[in-house]
Each structure stands twice: as C-alpha cells, then as structure tokens.
Amino acid sequence: MQYFLYMAQKTELPVITPTEEPAWKQRAVERSTRAAKLRAEQRVVQFLDAAQAIIAEKGSIDLTVQEVVDRSRQSLRSFYQHFSGKHELLLALFEDALNESARQIREASAAEPDPLGQLRITVRLLYEQSHSDRARQQRPLFTDFAPQLLVSHPAEVKVAHAPLLALITDMMTRAAAAGQLRPDLKPRRAAAMVMQTVMFLAQSNGVSEDENVHPITVEEVWDFCLTGFTGGVQTT
Amino acid sequence: MQYFLYMAQKTELPVITPTEEPAWKQRAVERSTRAAKLRAEQRVVQFLDAAQAIIAEKGSIDLTVQEVVDRSRQSLRSFYQHFSGKHELLLALFEDALNESARQIREASAAEPDPLGQLRITVRLLYEQSHSDRARQQRPLFTDFAPQLLVSHPAEVKVAHAPLLALITDMMTRAAAAGQLRPDLKPRRAAAMVMQTVMFLAQSNGVSEDENVHPITVEEVWDFCLTGFTGGVQTT
C-alpha cells in the first residue's frame, strides 16, 4: 500500500527553504537525517497499516489508539511522536482512500472517449463507493468519517477532495468544449456540485429497512445530474 | 416552545394495549398516573429548554450532560430517568428543529401560488437554514448533529425529515399536475433528492477562507435543481 506520507513531507519542507543555506550544509543535514526519516516513515506506515487492517476487520472507524498501537507492535509514545493525534491518523487514511478512489475512477473511465460517458461512469462508481450499504463494510472512512470531518475540518476535506474534483472538472471542461453542456455552466462549479451531490445522495440512502420508500438509485441520481448540467439536451 | 414529547408518548403506549384489561382499571391507573406523567413532561421540557439554551449560547452541540443538568436545576439521576442518554436528548431537539423548519417554510411559501415558485422559496430557505456559515450559530443541530446522526441512526433521521419531505413532495406533486416538471419524474423521489441535495450542498459550503474556490451559492443550487427536475423547460 502506497501512502502519501503526509507528515513526512511536512518535515522535508525546510530542505527547500529559499534562504542562503549553503548547499553542502543542506546535503550534510539531509544525509544525517535521511536514516531517521526513513525510520519515521517506516513507523508511520506501520501505524497506517495497522489502522487500516482494524478498520477493515471491524467495518467501522470506531477504533482505539490503543488498538492501533498494539496491532502495530509499537507504543503510545511512538504514536504521539508521529501523529499529532488520532484525528491526524484518520485524516491520512481518508486522503489516501480518496486518492485511491480517484485513481480507480480515472482508470475505469480512461477507455471511454465521450466526456459525458466518462461522467456517467464516474457518477456510477462514485455512487457505489459512497453508498452506505456496500461501502460501510469496505470504506467506512467515506461513510462514517467524511461527514463528521466535513463539519470539524472543512479545509482538510477540501484538500482531500481535490484530486477527485480535478478529475471531474477535467471531464466537465471537455464536455463543455464539445458543446454537450448548458453554455452558462462553469465546469469547475458544476463538477463540485455533481461530486458532492452524488456522494451525499449515495450516503444518505444507506440503511433503509423500509422497502416502500426512498431508496434512490444510481440511475435516478445520474439522471438528475445529467439533466442538471446538460439542460435536458442530451447528446448521448 | 412546544416540544413533541417524544418519550412521554412512548410511555403512553401501554394505555392502548389491546389486551383484556378492564377499562375501569385502565382509567384508574391512568388517573393515578396522570399527575406523575405531567410532572415527568415538566421535567423533560426543562431538560430540553436547558439544552437548547446552552446550545444557543455556545453555538455548538458540544454540551455536557452535566451542564444540562445544572442548568435545569435537576439531577443526573433525573436526567437518566427521563432520557435513555444524551443521544436521545439531542434527537428530540433535532426533530423539533426540523419541525420548526418545515413550519417556517410552509408559512413562507403559503402566499406563493405557483408550485415552482414555492419550490424556489423552499430551496432558498432550506439552503439558508442549512448553510454552515450562518446556521452554525443558530442551528448547530442542523450543521453538526445531523451528519453524524445520519450515519449512526438513519432511521430516526428519516422520521425527523418526514414533515419537510411531505411538504416538498406536495409542492412537487402540484408542479407535476401543472405540467411544469419532466413527465417521467416521480414527485416523491424528486422531492427527496432535492431536499437532500440542497441540505448537503448548503452544508458543505460552510467555512471556506479561500475566496477563489467553491463557494457555491443558493442561486447555483436552485438553478441546478430546477433544471434537474423541469428538464430545462422552465415555465417560470
């Protein structure tokens, strides 16, 4: 599993400081730091792996720092030396999951030449990945963590959403260029709206024991969005 | 403030038990119980009032059971005798807030004769009430509690949403009858989608320090939804 090593990057920032530090000194410092950094990354990865394993097993993000520590065969001490807290751990996993999601969607839609077709694929995949019923088992980060994170740390969520948003914006832009969208639509804004609409609608239609109500389907969502941004003039 | 006394109703259920209990006995029991019940409702209301006051003051749902108890001049003992837990207290307030919201919207849209016009008013109001920026101060239940509740207790949320959903469904139905909507649209489903779309889009565009990004406006949301359910053929 490839993590983005969010924190490790942070500590690397000073290296590219724009001040007058002689290069040799930087190199020396870097050399002497590299080992430590590698070890640190190692630890961080272990924590992340452990957490992910636990989440996968329990199908829930209700994990204890203690559990993560035990599982990763390290110590609380170490945990708090590498993460500012439990929140940062979850955030790292969340970003990672979203990156993975964006990757999957990009891959799945690569074969489709038509921008609207790509958007359809995207909406379907995104819906499925965010849909509580299935996703709660495999992606509790999406269904459980994302909503509360959105409230407590909107900025971080925005960052985490960025890759996916970029992907969808790209599709929108090409659709617009092909004249498939309402001319008054700003691609980026439309992308943001569609992305969030799909994610939330999928999410809120999770557990419904009642058969005779809501269960809004992917089809309906896609239809709604499609009409929403093509203005009813569907070329596909 | 009129509460729905969710729990009090629960305790009343046994009275209408379908067994062979002689009516006189029921009446006797009821008479001897009435006083106690009234007292209980009194207490419940005091707890709810206290909680609401605290939430209003702090502009956040981060309250402590202890705070509520102190404020209401009662005791922990009493609190747990009337509520199964903190969660039930918040849920009661949440339902109440949504009922109030539905009432406001109904009132505001009463004057508008055109169904689409009513929907426009509804979307605007709902957006404003759910919008994090302003709402977090006055309606933290919407912005903070709703998302986490949606994950943990979807059934309760559905119940709480019911009045609002009914209202919007009604508007949709009339709009459909007037031929203002896409003919293939099921009013109830459209209503559900619009309601959730608006609430979530409003919510997720709360705190954004960045000026150059997302801030999706009510206008855009309304426009998106309108096109989504009229199919671009806007009569208004």
Place this chain on the structure above:
DNA sequence: CAGGTGCGAGAATATCATTCTCATTGATCG
C-alpha cells in the same frame, strides 16, 4: 402515621485520548 416513590447530591465506574516517567536501545562522534 407507615410505606412507597420520585428525586437531589454526588460518589463510583468505565472508556478513551493524551501526556508523562523511566529505563533501554542504537546509532553517532570523539
């Protein structure tokens, strides 16, 4: 009055996250 019930006061318990202490290890440098 006697007995029961509701309830105030607040101690006790349980769960976590987070911090702190102390001793060990492991690498680095003189």
Place this chain on the structure above:
DNA sequence: CGATCAATGAGAATGATATTCTCGCACCTG
C-alpha cells in the same frame, strides 16, 4: 571503546465525559 543523545517501549497517570449506583430526604396517599 565510551560518552552522549535521540528514539522507543512499557505502562502509569491524567483528564474529560457519559453512565450507573448509593443514600437519604421529602412528599403523597391511604
């Protein structure tokens, strides 16, 4: 090699909260 210092492990301590429990009083009600 031996000193030193940073990183760690083990796990106790702390702090915040929710929830439960114990005691005793006050108020009905027959």
